[in-house]
Amino acid sequence: MDFGYDAAHLLGTLVLLTSFALLYQRRLFALLNVFTVQALALSAAAAWQGYAHDEPHLYITALLTLTLKAIAIPVALHRIVRRLNIHRTVEPALGIGLTMLAGVSLVTLSILLVLPVTENATALTREDLALSLSVVLLGLLMMIARRNAVSQVVGFMSIENGLILAAVGVAGMPLVVEMSIAFSVMVAFIIFGIFLFQIRERFDTLDLRRIERFRGESD
Amino acid sequence: MAGLAVAARRKSWAGTAVYGGTAAACGVIALWAAVALAGRSAPVALTLPMGIPWIGAHLRADGLSAFFLLVVGFGGVTASLFGWGYERAHAHGHAAASGPVLPFFPLFLAGMSLVLLADDAFTFLVSWEFMSLASWLLVLSTHRESETPDAARLYLVMASAGTACLLLAFGLLAGGLGDYRFDAIRAHAPQGGAAALTVLLVMLGAGSKAGLVPLHVWLPLAHPAAPSHVSALMSGVMTKVAVYALVRVLFDLLGEPVWWWGGALMAAGSATAVMGVLYALMQDDVKRLLACSTIENIGVIVIALGLALVFKASHTPVIAALALSAALLHVVNHSLFKSLLFYVAGAVLTATGSRDLNRLGGLIHRMPTTAFLALVGAAAISALPPLNGFVGEWLLFQAILNAPALPEWSLKIGIAVVGAAVALAAALAAACFVRFYGIAFLGRPRSAEAERAGEVGSAMRIGMVVPAVLCVVLGVLPTPLIRLFEPAVRAMVDAGPFDDRAYQPWIWLSPTSAIGNSYNGLVLLAVIAALSVVLVLVIHRRASDRVRWSTAWGCGHEEPDPLAVSQYSASSFAQPIRRVFGGTVFAARDRVEMPEPGDTRPARLTVTWTDPAWAFLFTPLRRAVDWLTRQADVLQFLTIRSYLTLMFAALVLVLILVAVVRP
Numbered sequence: 031m032d033f034g035y036d037a038a039h040l041l042g043t044l045v046l047l048t049s050f051a052l053l054y055q056r057r058l059f060a061l062l063n064v065f066t067v068q069a070l071a072l073s074a075a076a077a078w079q080g081y082a083h084d085e086p087h088l089y090i091t092a093l094l095t096l097t098l099k100a101i102a103i104p105v106a107l108h109r110i111v112r113r114l115n116i117h118r119t120v121e122p123a124l125g126i127g128l129t130m131l132a133g134v135s136l137v138t139l140s141i142l143l144v145l146p147v148t149e150n151a152t153a154l155t156r157e158d159l160a161l162s163l164s165v166v167l168l169g170l171l172m173m174i175a176r177r178n179a180v181s182q183v184v185g186f187m188s189i190e191n192g193l194i195l196a197a198v199g200v201a202g203m204p205l206v207v208e209m210s211i212a213f214s215v216m217v218a219f220i221i222f223g224i225f226l227f228q229i230r231e232r233f234d235t236l237d238l239r240r241i242e243r244f245r246g247e248s249d
Numbered sequence: 250m251a252g253l254a255v256a257a258r259r260k261s262w263a264g265t266a267v268y269g270g271t272a273a274a275c276g277v278i279a280l281w282a283a284v285a286l287a288g289r290s291a292p293v294a295l296t297l298p299m300g301i302p303w304i305g306a307h308l309r310a311d312g313l314s315a316f317f318l319l320v321v322g323f324g325g326v327t328a329s330l331f332g333w334g335y336e337r338a339h340a341h342g343h344a345a346a347s348g349p350v351l352p353f354f355p356l357f358l359a360g361m362s363l364v365l366l367a368d369d370a371f372t373f374l375v376s377w378e379f380m381s382l383a384s385w386l387l388v389l390s391t392h393r394e395s396e397t398p399d400a401a402r403l404y405l406v407m408a409s410a411g412t413a414c415l416l417l418a419f420g421l422l423a424g425g426l427g428d429y430r431f432d433a434i435r436a437h438a439p440q441g442g443a444a445a446l447t448v449l450l451v452m453l454g455a456g457s458k459a460g461l462v463p464l465h466v467w468l469p470l471a472h473p474a475a476p477s478h479v480s481a482l483m484s485g486v487m488t489k490v491a492v493y494a495l496v497r498v499l500f501d502l503l504g505e506p507v508w509w510w511g512g513a514l515m516a517a518g519s520a521t522a523v524m525g526v527l528y529a530l531m532q533d534d535v536k537r538l539l540a541c542s543t544i545e546n547i548g549v550i551v552i553a554l555g556l557a558l559v560f561k562a563s564h565t566p567v568i569a570a571l572a573l574s575a576a577l578l579h580v581v582n583h584s585l586f587k588s589l590l591f592y593v594a595g596a597v598l599t600a601t602g603s604r605d606l607n608r609l610g611g612l613i614h615r616m617p618t619t620a621f622l623a624l625v626g627a628a629a630i631s632a633l634p635p636l637n638g639f640v641g642e643w644l645l646f647q648a649i650l651n652a653p654a655l656p657e658w659s660l661k662i663g664i665a666v667v668g669a670a671v672a673l674a675a676a677l678a679a680a681c682f683v684r685f686y687g688i689a690f691l692g693r694p695r696s697a698e699a700e701r702a703g704e705v706g707s708a709m710r711i712g713m714v715v716p717a718v719l720c721v722v723l724g725v726l727p728t729p730l731i732r733l734f735e736p737a738v739r740a741m742v743d744a745g746p747f748d749d750r751a752y753q754p755w756i757w758l759s760p761t762s763a764i765g766n767s768y769n770g771l772v773l774l775a776v777i778a779a780l781s782v783v784l785v786l787v788i789h790r791r792a793s794d795r796v797r798w799s800t801a802w803g804c805g806h807e808e809p810d811p812l813a814v815s816q817y818s819a820s821s822f823a824q825p826i827r828r829v830f831g832g833t834v835f836a837a838r839d840r841v842e843m844p845e846p847g848d849t850r851p852a853r854l855t856v857t858w859t860d861p862a863w864a865f866l867f868t869p870l871r872r873a874v875d876w877l878t879r880q881a882d883v884l885q886f887l888t889i890r891s892y893l894t895l896m897f898a899a900l901v902l903v904l905i906l907v908a909v910v911r912p
Contacts, residue, residue, distance in 0.1 A: 143908045174893045
């Protein structure tokens with residue numbers, strides 16, 4: 031029990047740590063690599079939970095995460111970045127230090143929020159919920175703290191990672207829900223990809239500051 | 250039935266089928282309600298398995314519902330009858346026949362009946378909104394006329410605002426329990442501040458539907474815009490449904506009242522009564538005049554309700570019963586004579602194609618039946634004995650005269666002021682309907698259309714005769730009707746109007762606590778009839794045989810002026826009152842534009858006036874809303890990142906709130 035708890039805790043914390051790492055990446059490839067690491071950690075967390083609690087369907091979750099998030103999406107994003115020849119640095123809208131500070135306060139907030147609510151739950155569930163809520167909030171923060179469309183896609187995916195982390199930590203989430211989440215993320219990713227190509231083709235940039243100028247309403 | 254109406258819209262028998270069906274259905278409803286009232290039967294409750302899941306729709310018919318169902322059912326019968334004739338007359342008279350009326354007419358009647366039967370807040374609000382929307386669609390059926398779209402839009406805004414107020418009021422009534430059945434609300438009525446807020450919200454919500462000043466602005470626009478039989482329903486019956494809402498909440502659901510609730514009602518009612526009749530006096534459009542007069546009558550009814558509430562709060566239930574009987578009697582009366590007068594306006598519109606008083610005149614020779622029925626209606630609404638309007642106001646004054654029995658000094662003095670306001674409103678109403686009748690039916694035709702007018706068909710005439718006959722019958726013998734709705738009164742104030750009288754002959758109306766006063770319509774009728782006969786004889790004996798000399802120059806009433814434009818017009822009749830009241834209340838100005846001698850331009854008299862409700866309430870309100878929307882418009886043109894940031898900030902804010910404000 032003790033070892034199982036520690037390992038699960040370690041893997042969950044690893045996911046959170048990679049979320050922080052995502053926040054301060056300045057280069058697109060590094061960003062994608064960190065995202066791959068996060069997906070690997072998540073898939074390991076799911077597999078470990080499946081093993082520790084003897085729930086075979088979590089292996090499927092782990093497999094899905096591994097193939098989709100750790101392999102397919104990063105590879106596709108790499109190819110997009112290469113083919114579009116995107117300027118490979120990410121311009122932060124918010125300073126790195128400030129973003130990290132905001133991230134730390136978000137984690138504090140989610141711990142303050144989750145721990146008192148779930149007093150009757152097991153320690154693992156409580157920690158897992160706090161961690162996953164932090165990952166979700168950090169993903170949102172990443173979406174608004176970066177000016178690049180690719181990094182927004184990555185932020186969105188990491189929000190979804192947080193959801194999966196919550197799902198594997200709390201026993202009883204049906205497989206169907208996880209599957210549907212996974213596939214909806216896949217669909218979202220395809221749409222994002224198409225949009226990125228289209229945006230690039232039309233505006234010659236993926237920098238949101240330039241794109242905003244092209245909106246129909248504002249001049 | 251609405252489906253049938255849609256399906257068969259193009260067929261010639263559709264109108265007959267729909268109006269026949271509604272007449273039969275409303276007849277059954279009215280008959281059932283009358284039997285239930287007469288038999289003093291216990292409330293009937295019914296739960297339908299529809300509406301909100303696991304809650305269903307609760308219906309219940311007690312004495313109060315039955316009484317108002319009687320009003321709605323009877324109005325529905327005569328409106329169906331009149332509407333059938335009206336639409337047939339218009340189908341080949343005018344090109345733009347009001348075809349889209351048929352599907353919504355039964356829906357409107359059904360909506361009103363459901364409001365009266367509802368026994369939980371959901372059903373009530375849904376039926377209320379249903380009624381509003383159906384009547385809104387009926388107003389829109391004349392969308393080809395130029396003023397209809399504006400009227401309909403204003404009506405929709407006012408109706409939505411009213412429903413919103415009622416929604417909040419029922420939320421307060423149900424409180425934290427979340428049980429919206431009326432039974433549960435009765436058991437746990439809110440107290441103190443919540444109750445006060447509920448009273449104000451209900452006054453706003455139901456008042457906007459009934460036409461309480463200053464929420465009356467849509468009535469003179471929307472009621473006339475609909476076809477005449479629908480106008481009659483909206484003005485004569487739908488406003489009564491709003492009165493029902495007031496009675497249901499204030500007397501039934503809220504439990505023990507506080508005296509100032511009645512004071513607030515009386516203040517609003519007095520303002521409504523006086524302002525309404527002043528509006529009516531200024532109108533030149535027949536149907537608009539009638540709609541404004543509805544405002545006045547609603548004011549009178551609300552005053553009576555306020556009195557009943559005050560006396561109920563001061564634990565003198567017998568006087569409260571007297572005041573409530575006055576209110577309910579006036580509900581019946583107004584639904585009768587206002588329907589009648591709207592039918593008359595519809596008949597005049599059918600015959601002449603005009604609603605403008607200044608284009609009518611001399612119709613008494615061309616439409617004798619309509620003219621006689623209009624006279625009955627005008628006399629009744631002017632509260633002339635022995636017609637029903639007089640009985641209602643007589644009862645109201647008996648209640649007002651009881652004011653010294655109240656403990657609060659402010660009420661003792663205030664009710665005297667209210668009585669003066671009612672008397673002023675009654676006198677002005679009489680002036681208003683002398684103007685209406687005199688300009689429209691007497692004198693000589695003011696336009697070629699009025700010259701060519703002819704009597705309307707028999708269906709329309711029967712639709713008018715029935716309420717007119719009832720106006721007379723209820724005026725002469727009001728006691729059986731008051732007896733009939735006594736169970737409703739008893740349920741609301743725990744006493745009847747005749748409680749401490751051992752014996753009540755049915756031809757006398759002498760309620761308890763009327764300070765020894767009593768009313769006997771038969772005696773009054775006999776006296777008036779005898780005096781009239783004497784008067785007619787004297788006039789004929791003294792005046793008819795005399796040789797009469799006509800002036801050489803004719804004063805405009807002889808042949809050279811075929812359209813008689815120089816006779817007294819609607820505007821000239823209203824001028825004295827416009828001068829007395831209009832200058833201050835309406836900022837009315839008469840401007841005479843007299844050309845120089847030698848100039849051939851005609852002289853012009855321009856009359857301008859504004860509605861203070863628009864000037865001081867609605868125009869600033871509209872500006873404020875416009876300003877707010879312009880400010881909020883910025884939100885529509887943000888960047889994607891700003892939207893994300895806003896969402897994120899909102900989420901974090903909520904999370905912080907949850908973390909900090911944890912119970």
